[in-house]
């Protein structure tokens with residue numbers, strides 16, 4: 001499993017070192033850029049801190065590593081027809097991701113004056129801020145329009161299904177699907193942006209961004225060490241999420257095991273949904289009704305059957321008149337009626353400004369969940385929620401994608417090596 005390495009390196013040290021050495025404007029020319037780069041590498045060896053999450057490991061980082069505050073997610077269309085070029089792209093991305101997640105710019109050694117710098121530069125001076133970069137493969141990497149594009153069709157995992165049409169879906173194809181995905185998460189939004197920008201730049205000629213989504217303020221806690229954040233509806237979100245400190249729950253619900261295609265062992269399946277919230281009508285709803293929708297108190301986050309946030313949810317408790325305290329179609333009842341179906345939620349709030357047609361906010365939850373098998377987890381859950389959830393009055397799912405995230409890799413290897421072996 002990927003872990004915090006305890007190494008100290010940040011791009012700020014790199015800049016300070018460079019200017020102390022009289023390099024002048026670090027971005028002013030190739031010489032300054034290169035000096036900053038070299039001295040930054042020394043800084044990394046000399047100091048230590050804890051804002052670096054190792055890219056290399058048995059499992060990809062960004063799944064069961066504690067969730068950061070900001071997201072830049074991008075889905076890519078492959079434009080190359082050659083499977084060797086797809087593997088080459090993954091090799092290049094692996095090296096770049098390992099550098100950026102350690103707080104280093106892309107590219108080694110001195111950068112030439114008369115060529116574009118290998119790194120775009122906007123994150124120079126910034127620490128890694130716990131950057132993780134997680135890669136995934138969409139169904140269309142394996143089969144597209146009935147064709148075996150790269151000779152990989154036979155290796156498509158059974159669990160990597162095309163998501164069926166789900167109740168209440170209003171999906172926009174331009175915000176859905178993708179051959180590859182990159183999930184960049186960091187506690188600094190610019191660091192996450194820089195990661196996706198630079199990977200997209202490296203992909204030129206082989207792949208283009210199909211759609212992307214920025215996310216702010218994680219809407220889940222994935223670690224017992226984190227405080228539960230609030231979503232844009234004002235409710236604490238993530239209270240009963242799986243917590244990464246329990247490896248047996250991760251093995252049971254998140255990591256693909258022996259049932260999966262062998263190249264996916266130690267990987268996981270990512271489902272992303274762009275869920276627009278109709279915040280104007282939500283804001284007109286009475287507090288008691290808002291609380292009924294979720295089955296929890298707005299301020300404390302406590303279940304309606306308890307007093308404090310982490311009190312157990314009692315789905316059997318009744319009012320004196322015999323009706324259920326947590327309504328029969330409350331979100332937390334439907335999401336947890338079956339204790340065997342659990343997912344690791346890792347979503348973010350988003351806003352893309354306003355809807356030009358209605359004048360309303362275009363904002364909501366960019367839902368991301370990791371799981372061992374979407375056929376047994378996300379799909380049945382959403383089938384139930386989409387039919388009966390009280391929340392449906394206030395939300396619309398308008399983007400959707402599924403990706404198989406392969407296991408991690410070690411220095412010298414690359415993400416996806418088990419698939420392309």
Ligand SMILES: C=CC1=C(C)c2cc3[nH]c(cc4nc(cc5[nH]c(cc1n2)c(C)c5CCC(=O)O)C(CCC(=O)O)=C4C)c(C)c3C=C
Pocket residue numbers: 231233235236237238239240241273275277294296313331332335336342343364365367378381382385395
């Ligand atoms: C298909 C899975 C889920 C979707 C889609 C989904 C959308 C969604 N959820 C909230 C807000 C909350 N969800 C909460 C709990 C919760 N949600 C899901 C699944 C989906 N949610 C699960 C499995 C759970 C946990 C249930 C449990 O085990 O008790 C909560 C309560 C606090 C918490 O436990 O996190 C909130 C709040 C929104 C706003 C939303 C779509 C916009």
Ligand SMILES: [Fe+2]
Pocket residue numbers: 331335
């Ligand atoms: Fe939920």
